[in-house]
Amino acid sequence: MDLAPTISTQGLSRRFGELVAVDGVNLQVAPGQFFGFLGPNGAGKSTTIKMLTGLLAPSSGRIEILGLDLIAHPVEVKRQIGVVPEGMALFGRLTGAEFLSFAGRMYGLDRTTAAKRAAELLEFMQLADQPKKLVTDYSHGMQKKLALAAAVIHGPKVLFLDEPFEGVDAIAAGTLKSMLQGMIARGATIFLTSHVLEIVERLCSHVAIIHQGRLVAQGSLEELRAGVAADTPTGSDDGAAASGEKLTLEQLFLRIVGGTRRTEQELSWLE
Amino acid sequence: MNLTLHRRAQFTAIAELRWRMFVNGLRTKRGKLELFSRIIVTAAFSIGGLGAFVAATGFSWYLVSQGKAEYLPLLLWPVFFFWQVFPVMATAFTNNPDSGDLLRFPLNYSSYFLIRLAYGLCDPASALGCLGLFGVLLGTSFARPALFPWALLVLLTFALFNLVLQQTIFAWLERWLAQRRTREIMGVLFILFMLSFQLIGPMIERTGKGQHPELGQAAQIVTQVQAVLPPGIAANAIAQTAHAQFLSGIISLFFLAVLTTAIGLLLNLRLRAQFRGENLSEAAARPAVAHLQGLQLGWNLSWFSPPVAAVFEKEVRYLARSGPMLLTLIMPIFMLLVFRLSPVSSMRPGSNFLSRTPELAFPTATAYAMLVLTNLLYNSFGGDAAGVQFFFASPVTFRQIMLGKNLTHTSILLANTLLAWLAIAYFWGPPALAVSIATLAALLFAAPLNFAAGNLLSIYSPKKRDFSTFGRQNVSQTTVLASLGIQIVIVGAGAAVFLIARLYNNLWIAALLFLVLAAISIPVYMFVLRQIDSIAIERRETMLAELCRA
Numbered sequence: 001m002d003l004a005p006t007i008s009t010q011g012l013s014r015r016f017g018e019l020v021a022v023d024g025v026n027l028q029v030a031p032g033q034f035f036g037f038l039g040p041n042g043a044g045k046s047t048t049i050k051m052l053t054g055l056l057a058p059s060s061g062r063i064e065i066l067g068l069d070l071i072a073h074p075v076e077v078k079r080q081i082g083v084v085p086e087g088m089a090l091f092g093r094l095t096g097a098e099f100l101s102f103a104g105r106m107y108g109l110d111r112t113t114a115a116k117r118a119a120e121l122l123e124f125m126q127l128a129d130q131p132k133k134l135v136t137d138y139s140h141g142m143q144k145k146l147a148l149a150a151a152v153i154h155g156p157k158v159l160f161l162d163e164p165f166e167g168v169d170a171i172a173a174g175t176l177k178s179m180l181q182g183m184i185a186r187g188a189t190i191f192l193t194s195h196v197l198e199i200v201e202r203l204c205s206h207v208a209i210i211h212q213g214r215l216v217a218q219g220s221l222e223e224l225r226a227g228v229a230a231d232t233p234t235g236s237d238d239g240a241a242a243s244g245e246k247l248t249l250e251q252l253f254l255r256i257v258g259g260t261r262r263t264e265q266e267l268s269w270l271e
Numbered sequence: 272m273n274l275t276l277h278r279r280a281q282f283t284a285i286a287e288l289r290w291r292m293f294v295n296g297l298r299t300k301r302g303k304l305e306l307f308s309r310i311i312v313t314a315a316f317s318i319g320g321l322g323a324f325v326a327a328t329g330f331s332w333y334l335v336s337q338g339k340a341e342y343l344p345l346l347l348w349p350v351f352f353f354w355q356v357f358p359v360m361a362t363a364f365t366n367n368p369d370s371g372d373l374l375r376f377p378l379n380y381s382s383y384f385l386i387r388l389a390y391g392l393c394d395p396a397s398a399l400g401c402l403g404l405f406g407v408l409l410g411t412s413f414a415r416p417a418l419f420p421w422a423l424l425v426l427l428t429f430a431l432f433n434l435v436l437q438q439t440i441f442a443w444l445e446r447w448l449a450q451r452r453t454r455e456i457m458g459v460l461f462i463l464f465m466l467s468f469q470l471i472g473p474m475i476e477r478t479g480k481g482q483h484p485e486l487g488q489a490a491q492i493v494t495q496v497q498a499v500l501p502p503g504i505a506a507n508a509i510a511q512t513a514h515a516q517f518l519s520g521i522i523s524l525f526f527l528a529v530l531t532t533a534i535g536l537l538l539n540l541r542l543r544a545q546f547r548g549e550n551l552s553e554a555a556a557r558p559a560v561a562h563l564q565g566l567q568l569g570w571n572l573s574w575f576s577p578p579v580a581a582v583f584e585k586e587v588r589y590l591a592r593s594g595p596m597l598l599t600l601i602m603p604i605f606m607l608l609v610f611r612l613s614p615v616s617s618m619r620p621g622s623n624f625l626s627r628t629p630e631l632a633f634p635t636a637t638a639y640a641m642l643v644l645t646n647l648l649y650n651s652f653g654g655d656a657a658g659v660q661f662f663f664a665s666p667v668t669f670r671q672i673m674l675g676k677n678l679t680h681t682s683i684l685l686a687n688t689l690l691a692w693l694a695i696a697y698f699w700g701p702p703a704l705a706v707s708i709a710t711l712a713a714l715l716f717a718a719p720l721n722f723a724a725g726n727l728l729s730i731y732s733p734k735k736r737d738f739s740t741f742g743r744q745n746v747s748q749t750t751v752l753a754s755l756g757i758q759i760v761i762v763g764a765g766a767a768v769f770l771i772a773r774l775y776n777n778l779w780i781a782a783l784l785f786l787v788l789a790a791i792s793i794p795v796y797m798f799v800l801r802q803i804d805s806i807a808i809e810r811r812e813t814m815l816a817e818l819c820r821a
Contacts, residue, residue, distance in 0.1 A: 115566040
């Protein structure tokens, strides 16, 4: 079955003066995919996710979310998506419950539904025990959980997460993961960026890798492995691919972006 | 590397770090502007400091040469106040940078202590205080050269006392200001303290009439008390020696040294705690109270859409939790109180014009309320900071968001106007009907114009700000200039209307003219509101960059 993509970009580019941060990116994310968007620091991940969520205007190219052109129908698109941006977009001087209720109403929920969901989300995220605490007084991990709660309060069909696990402890990360997997099971599409490749490998069915603003790989993990194996010359002394061993996402990532580990014969004074 | 060399290398590294931070700061336009303004401020301070130095030299020379050395406290008290109060006012409760950050490095405690003192010595207040004391030393020595070594010793001790006390105050303020709640309380107390100065003038004028023997007694008590406080003790140590009372002089110096040591111990207590790595974080451990929340329904405004109501609720909650901002908003009522307390017969021009012409009280208070509101209105997203991303990501138009914000502004303005009317009615009797109607009509003209300008400036030149703190928060110079221009236009139009009304000796004409002007300003506001979505989209990158910066 060939479903229309939930997220689709054609020739998406963004320039900042002379710098081309994102260069002609063509992304295709199918419905129900847990999609990981990877890249080294400064590769263009956050710029791309900002453009996909309407926080940044593209210099050129086209973005379609759920079949709608983002530039032409921003409000209709935003109504169906949830976003946890880089800066988390919280209002520090509200309590957790007030913020979630506010978020729900901004996404069109009625007051009662917004308040009910806010209470449920606070319980689920284990944030309900200090109801008077202002968001500004939350720890970083608590703020992450709250930002995610605000992004899902209206039951979005697509969720964009920029580094959702950064600064989150193992228990909270477990909570977040189970919630995200639950959303996928119910048919939502999730697009996330993360530097923690183990998490992406465990959660995501598909990944794309961006490097120096260009999309250098896209597909399921198996497709990426197959692509790397095909590119590895026969007789190569480079480990896993040649020997038929399954490459980890980290190995794939390093092969694709051309990163090398610089340990040998350097920093000898550390030994 | 031996310990002394190691320590010297650390001090050099810290000095280089500060220098690099300064040089790197100049890479940006903002940094260069900052340097320019710093040069201007430094020049102004240097001129003031040199003036104070010359005055201190001349006055101390006069006192000592005339055998009136017992009046030296008149010089040392101002130095003391400037040294201690100015740094607190200048930093206005912003955190002292980087001294605590140094703790991650292997500094030993004595190095840390010395660095803190060195930071204090580099403070402009310390430099100017030292200059003042140097003036006293020169004046005293010119008048009585034999006093030089003794005066040097006493004034050095006094300088050390000031330096240690200043650092102690900072260290304890840092402790109290590390948490949001105490920072807010201190901010409110600071504003109340500043406001209380406004009341001093009227109170003195009120009590200044006739004979007040109690004031003489109070002055005597103040003289006795100051003599046992550090500036008095230091002055006494010099004065007694000048009058050949050597033992008294030595005892005074001893007391000053004891006080310096005591304050030094207090500083040591605080810095030791910092050095040991105390936790002053916002999220101090508190016992979690298991508490299942009841449903907290949002507010409902039947005439407005749910997003507008949600924004209105959020804005009101923000303001309710922003003590310093709230206090600013009640300033119009407070100023009415100040004017009411001024006696009618005051000779100071303008000090009590409302008591003489109470019919101007309502227009003046309303205009002031509008002016105070511009602080909030012209930077509507400043308090939202990174939260502005939420607005851009949500499926709500900026028109609705602005409407919610303007609804809050209107509520504040109406509440202030109503309170002003009630306060005036209580203080001077109810304003005449024509005055009240003309003022409300003027508001109907001025408010939409200000709202339209405020909405545009909030998008074109936003500045991140923290409503909970009071002090040096950068404001956009564009906003300041534009605000000034708009106020000139509004005040000019208002003055012209009142002149016409005065010409015909009929205030109802003013009301009518203001309504005509309102018929122009309201469509202007509506027009801007209709355009706000496209402007916000066009400006979103600038807004996000400015408001989301760390």
